[in-house]
Amino acid sequence: MPGSWGRADYADGVTATIPTSGSAIGIALLTLGDRWTLLILQRAFVLRTRRFGDWRAQLGLSESTLAARLRDLVAAELMERVPYDDNGRTREEYLLTPRALELWRLLLAIWGWEQVSVPGAEDAPVLMHDVCGQATLPVLGCGVCDTAPVTARDTTAERGAEAEFAKISVPRLHRRAKESASAADALSYYPETMEILGDRWSTAILAAAFLGVRRFNGFKAELGIAQSILSDRLRRFVAAGVLHAPSSEGEYRLTSKGMDFFPVFAILVDWAQRWYASESGRELTIRHVQCGSPLAPVLLCSKCGEELVRTAVHFELADASANRV
Ligand SMILES: [Zn+2]
Ligand SMILES: [Zn+2]
Secondary structure: OOOOEEEEEOOOOOEEEEEOOOOHHHHHHHHHOOHHHHHHHHHHHHOOOOOHHHHHHHHOOOHHHHHHHHHHHHHOOOEEEEEEEEOOEEEEEEEEOHHHHOOHHHHHHHHHHHHHHOOOHHHOOEEEEOOOOEEOOEEEEEOOOOEOOOOHHHEEEEEOOOOOOOOOOOHHHOOOOOOOOOOOOOOOOOHHHHHHHOOHHHHHHHHHHHOOOOEHHHHHHHHOOOHHHHHHHHHHHHHOOOEOOOOOOOEOOEOHHHHOOHHHHHHHHHHHHHHOOOOOOOOEEEEEOOOOOEOOEEEEEOOOOOEOOHHHEEEEOOOOOEEEO
């Protein structure tokens, strides 16, 4: 069942089609697999940005692009418009909803991957754990058996009845964004991260790779993706060191750098299925082999081992101004 589809017209000529029901993971991939959306959310978390003009100033994107993304974020119930008084004039600002507030873990996992996998990421803002007072790295753990670290190899993935979650039809979204996100400031994600996450097809391909899809035709069948787009994205993943060059059997396997992206994938799947759950239940169960339970992903402090909670971590930027996540 394809579910119902809401339409959002992008003023830059691209028509986005965001599903409002159907596959939970598909909705999450469509909603978050966009570089501007990720940057808009990141600014909302780290800088507490909530007004149109502030995002414009921070990200340097066009008014029409920003308006389209904010419209999608509201449609996906990740932001809500709230009126405020601006010297007697009523204006609106955008606040993160409870389901969006949980995405701080996803953004933290992305930052953690960059720290480990992207050369030069040492210059990025430092994540401080307020409980132990130390600079920390998030470590993925299992919230059921309290074991950490949990890697992709410690888990299995089982598909539920609604197994076609990755079959997301985005015929008009295959063009890459013309405006490239500026990475000039310390807060922005690295180009490598955007290569993986900043594009809906890329994110879906990586998800399929974690599910064990290896062959060109496997990806094609799984995702219903055009051949040329798939070739392009696989080539980019190989160039970024996330996938190995195809083997003599034509198999694309995740490199260790690709495998290190697992926490982001696990957190995305967990979040999607809790907030966009369909009637048919879980589409995908990531099971922690050691305890046999479905993985309840938690992020732990690399220094003190305590769970990292949103209100007890903050980034220290280069200018030493502390900003809470
Ligand atoms: Zn466990
Ligand atoms: Zn700590």
